[in-house]
Structures are given as structure tokens and as C-alpha cells.
Amino acid sequence: MMEFYSNGKLLLTGEYAILDGAKGLALPTKFGQSLTVKKSKTGQINWRSLTENNTPWFTTDISIDNFNVITTSDVAAAHRLVQIFRKTKSLNPAFLDSYQGGYVDTKLTFPKDWGLGSSSTLINNMAQWAEVDPYQLLEDTFGGSGYDIACAQSDSPIVYQKIEGNPNVEIVDFDPAFKDRLFFIYLNKKQNSRDAIETYRQLDIDKKELVAEVNDLTSLLLGAKNLDRFEAILNRHEILLSDTLKLPTIKQQIFPDYQGSIKSLGAWGGDFILVTGRQQEMEYFINKGYATVIPYSKMIL
Template identity: 55%
Template sequence: MEKEFYSNGKLLLSGEYAILDGALGLAIPTSYGQSLQVTPNTSGFLDWTSLDLNKNVWFSAQLDLTNLNVVATSDKSMANTLKTLLLEANAQNPLLLTDSEGFKIETHLTFPRNWGLGTSSTLINNLAQWARVDAYQLLWNAFGGSGYDIACAQTNSPLVYQLKNNKPKVASIAFDPYFKESLYFVHLNQKQSSKKAIANYREQQFDTSELVKKITDLTRAMIGATTLSDFELFMDRHETVLSAILKMTPVKERLFPDYYGTIKSLGAWGGDFILATGDEKSISYFKSKGYNTVIPYSKMVL
């Protein structure tokens, strides 16, 4: 019997980097995500196909069902990553692969792969649903990370996320600012490596507890902002705090010094999406700079 699972994509509006050390983060699940379809068969193999937004195959692999060794694949590195995830899922639920003599699995993205909205986290959460295991444990045992993206995958509203004693604390919130029509997400035309970004963060010397407090306070301030100008002030302060820690130039100063609104990096600095405040002129501004993916807040948020 065919089974299908779906997980939401993610964006972290506040708390990037510091969320790893226990800071409170504001996150939104996106209207874009990824599905996973599982069809049992009698092949003796696990045949995997990943389809992109346009339903083109971007990855495929065949794994031996008895030991999950890779028999054939379009990308050896990615196949080994998939094998790692499946082995971990099977370790948590040894009955997973005994449900059938073979499986055909297809994944379908509803956003371009380079957007950085959670190709991996949506996959992990979908696998966890199929395997009936804990998605956070699957993430941490296989890759690491804060886990906020798993929270977004599972939640259909804006949320706050915090690690307390290495356990995820998730709470849905009514974050629906009246000035949301002045918020835009702009893609920087490149996908940033989270692993490299986190490694750079870990190399810096700073007072972790002080950073966690500052970012937590700013997250709460952003949530409670009642005016666009206040929200912009907190966006700027967040950029200033992390710029000093990361020893990196804020994205507005680096790429958009003449922009009339406020800009904040989201997630790993240097790639993926940024959050910009503005108006209908913002779209033409960013497109004139070569950044053609400009998505209004209301269209991005689930």
C-alpha cells in the first residue's frame, strides 16, 4: 500500500548561529516543501528517485535492501548520505525494512533546490514519519544542527524554537505583523553551506552566554514589534551583534549599500535568502541588481 508524507520548508527570521547555543529563535514554516512517496514491491531493492520542482530527476539510487549497500546511483556522495540516514532510521526502528520485500521511493520538491528552504530537513522529517522514529534524533545522529528546521517541517504556523538541556522547545505563536506587506524575501542566487558557516562560527572567540541573551532579547523584541520602524531597528541590531561575532560585513553594507529599506541575513550568512523591508519598488530594485527571486512575506509563509 502506497504511503505519502509531506514536510514544510523553513526560514529562520532571528537567532541564526546563536540558536545552536540555546538562543531563542523566530522561525516560519514556508508554503514550499517536499513530499515522499513509498510504494512497496517485491524487487529486493530500495529504488530511490528525487524529483525537482519541474519533475526532473536530480538524484537516483538503488540500494540492496538486506544491507543498504549502494548498487547504482547518479551521485555516489549523495547516495552515501542517503545510506547513512536510512541506516540510522533502521537502527531506531529495526522493523522499518521488514514491511516489504522491496520499496520504490520518490521525493518531490515544490521549490528550487538552490533556495535553501530545507531540502535536507524536509527529507529527514519525511523519512522519520515513514520510519516512525524521532526526527530530531535522526537529524542529530546523522548530521547535527539545532533542529529548528525539523520544528518548521512539523508545524503549520510561525514558531519560537530553543534548545534547553539539548532538548528542543517548540511553541507556535501568533506572529502576523500588520506591516507584513512591507516584508520581502530575496534570494542571493547561491546556496550557502551550513556546515562551513557553523564551523566558522565555532572558530570565533566570544562570550556565548552574553550572545545567547542578546539574541534571545532581540527575538522577543522582533516578535513584539508593533511598528515597522521598531522591527527594522531590531533587524539592524541583530545584524550588528552577529557581524561582530562572525567578523563578517552585514549583507546590506556588502551588497546593497544604496537600498532605502532594512536588510537582514537569514540562516548561514552569505547565501540563501535575506529579509528586506520595503514596498512595491523593492522588487524592481533587487531585480535591477540581478536578484530576480523576490517573494512577498505573505506568499512565502505557510
């Protein structure tokens, strides 16, 4: 049996602008997804996707010869998986040539609605299995900047940048002395990153200027030695993106009376936010119905 594992991700700076070459500070998470493969003689890929509680949330049987769907619990998900298999096979024509069938299980270690990279961890695991370029496989299937693939492969914080279309990954020393004052809070809804990307791409703005400003903020954040400085940079980043997207910040929308800083992570309006404060101050969010509050040290590798 073969087993592969990929880390989840959170993007601390550079959301949206990373698509146009901005430097983004990205953090691999302690949560991720595994993929196990056991050869069989069924003539099929017998696929199960499991939750963190080992409950199947998606199953399908696919012909190993042409990747046609035989049975499935979710037609749309099965068609997406077929697309991934076919793109993988096109990148490595020898993929699965030694197989007469296979039992494949994927298992998340986080709730799949959290937005920590259920797609990117799958793509990276598939790429490891098939021995293909994960960035190319991502481009051919889900699209995006690729920072999530870089996180899937890294056990340390990184600065990610696309240079002339190619991924550039720099391991960085990011371990804030004030991390006990940093918390990640789930907004109780998963944001569709593909829709958010499409909306951003249609904006009529000076993206070179945006990239330059985000690059400066990423560098400043890496150099922040105390919480006050860190918060000031987070606030500047939120205002910059708010002005760019013509959207109010999450703090303005939902938590206007909170005293600490709040930073959106990834596509605005869903998934996780980063919040500064003390443990007892997290009761503010819990009382508003946002019960998933994760300390920095329990989220980030």
C-alpha cells in the first residue's frame, strides 16, 4: 500500500494580488489530507473520500481504462475527479499502466468546509502518486496561484511568488514572539475561491501598484517584532484590499466593536480570519456564534 500526505494552507498576506505576482506570506497548517492506494484486480478505481471522523462523504467507482464513472454518490464530484485523473494521465501517460484496479482512500484531518485546502492537498497527493508536476496539474484542473501547492509540500512558513508564471518558494523564519495573541476563527461558511478569483480578475485597477504595495506589506510583516507593529501592518493590508475590491472589511461588516485587529485570509467573506487578542477576548466571537477558535500554535506547523 502507498500513502501520501499534504499540508493544508492559510495565506496571511497577498490574497488576490498573489495571482498577479505579489509576494504572499503563506503558512502550512497542522491539518491536511492523506491519500492511500492499494492495488486490486477490480478493473476499477474504487474511491472513498473520508471526513476527519472516518465517515465517507464521497464515493465513486471509475473504470481504470477510460475513467468513466460507473457508480457515484455525487455526480458533480465524480466528474471533477475524472477530470483530475485524465489530466494526470496526460501529464504522465504511464500512470496506472501497472494497475488492474485500485482501492483509493482520501482522508481529511479537518472539516472539509474549513477551506484549508481540500482541493490543493488532493492535487498534491495525486501528483505525488503519479509523479507529475503538481503546479501543472493544479493549473490544468482548479487553477489559482499555486501557493497552496507550495504549502502542501512545506513544513515551514514560506513567501510565495509567481515570477513569469513560475512558482518561486522561499522558506522564511516566521515564528512571532506574540503568537499566543494570535487566533484563527472560522466564519461558518466556505468561500468559493474560483468565483472570488474571477471577480478579482475583472477589476479595472493598476495591479502593478497593488503588487508593489502588497510586497512592501509582506516584507514589513515578516520584520514585525511586536504585536502593535504587527497589527498596524495587518490593518494597512485590510484597508488596501478593501479599497481595491470595493468591499468593506470583515471587521467593518461583522465585528466593528472588536478592539483587536482582524485580517481576512484568502477569498474575502468566508473561511478563516486571523484575530489578535487574548484568550479571554475570544469569548466576543463565541458569543456571536463563531465557536471555532483555534490558537496559532494549534493551527500552524
